[in-house]
Amino acid sequence: MKLAVVGGGSTYTPELIDGFARLRDTLPLGELVLVDPAADRLELVGGLARRIFAKQGHTATITTTSDIDAAVDGAHAVLLQLRVGGQAARGRDETWPLECGCVGQETTGAGGLAKALRTVPVVLDIAERVRRANPDAWIVDFTNPVGIVTRALQTAGHRAVGLCNVAIGFQRRFAALLGVAPERVRLDHVGLNHLTWERGVTLLDAPGGESGREVLPELLAAHGAAVAADIDLPLDLVRRLGVVPSYYLRYFYQHDTVVQELLAKGSRAAEVAAIERQLLEMYADPALDEKPQLLAKRGGAYYSEAAVALVAALLGSDSGSVQVVNVRNDGTLPFLPADAVVEVPALVDATGVRPLPQRPVDPLYAGLIAHVTAYEQLALQAALHGGRDRVFDALLAHPLVGQLELADQLTDRLLAHNRAHLAWA
Secondary structure (H helix, E strand, C coil), X not given: CEEEEECCCCXXXXXXXXXXXXXXXXXXXXXXXXXXXXXXXXXXXXXXXXXXXXXXXXXXXXXXXXXXXXXXXXXXXXXXXXXXXXXXXXXXXXXXXXXXXXXXXXXXXXXXXXXHHHXXXXXXXXXXXXXXXXXXXXXXXXXXXXXXHHHXXXXXXXXXXXXXXXXXXXXXXXXXXXXXXXXXXXEEEEEECCEEEEEEEEEECCCCCCCEEECHXXXXXXXXXXXXXXXXXXXXXXXXXXXXXXXXXXXXXXXXXXXXXHHHHXXXXXXXXXXXXXXXXXXXXXXXXXXXXXXXXXXXXXXXHHHHHHHHHHCCCCCCEEEEEEEECCCCCCCCCCCCEEEEXXXXXXXXXXXXXXXXXXXHHHHHHHHHHHHHHHHHHHHHHCCHHHHHHHHHHCCCCCCHHHHHHHHHHHXXXXXXXXXXX
């Protein structure tokens, strides 16, 4: 089995490599190709990847290249984890919205739109190369904003599914609080990428089983303070909602507070850039043969476990399983368009990805889901066709913007900071 990772020079990659090594019985790789235009980073990451495989006794070959066509040739699945413009672009995305009093974040709000505009054309070009090389290959998108990027891929007819580590992160944290194996925890997870709520937590009678009991109320009763602290939202709000919002909901529920915090402490991008510099120095050490603990501060926890489980199910290495993924709506949430991309549990096997039926969504958050879906539809049109008016429309429709003068100011700043990456600007 051949797997290609586009953006393989990312400092994230050793997390993925570690998972491939530990879970090789689940996903029997024969060849892994890391592709990235940054040759210096790629060689550092590739060297560490080979040492991790060697230490853990994995026999697959690992190659590195800047040639996307060569990398995806014969690949059964392609993982996308690229960042167009690098950390410098992220730094700008997290800075200029603050000048207008809006949250500066790489996947949410105006910064998230800028990332989508830079990313969608690049991803679609890569996907066409994958289709020419192997039309049956699966594309697994971990590139943010996952919902918009996955929708672009699916709209263009690619075999694509989106992946995020938020759900598996909740599963692991809830399992730890309950004192059980993660495989005994199943989530009632609903929403859009980076806009999700845990409506229920089922404690299964056996790992991976079907029967179990609902434990979210008792989980919140016993560990509510820890859960609230983890998502950085008030415990009173969590109790009032009766569900656990993703930590990304803080940008919506406490927008102005977050803006003041970001203005005071600076962007996450600067912190990540410093961590990356340290990581690359570590990766250059020929004695290092495991992922360093510092990598946990980079983000992407449990990404490897989620990726292995998803690819294994898609390629038929197991009998299929229920996993939280970003998938075409097709009536799953009936108040959204059929071609919207939702993040819900789905049955994943060698025949594809089928979202599980969902119970009605509470109006308390159904409205926000619908609102952000409308923005994502406009954002995709802007990414596909360009034009200042389309960018303005998307910003005006975003629930964190929604004001004429503000959308106008943000549009000007977005274009000024991203002209180098927008062919139409």
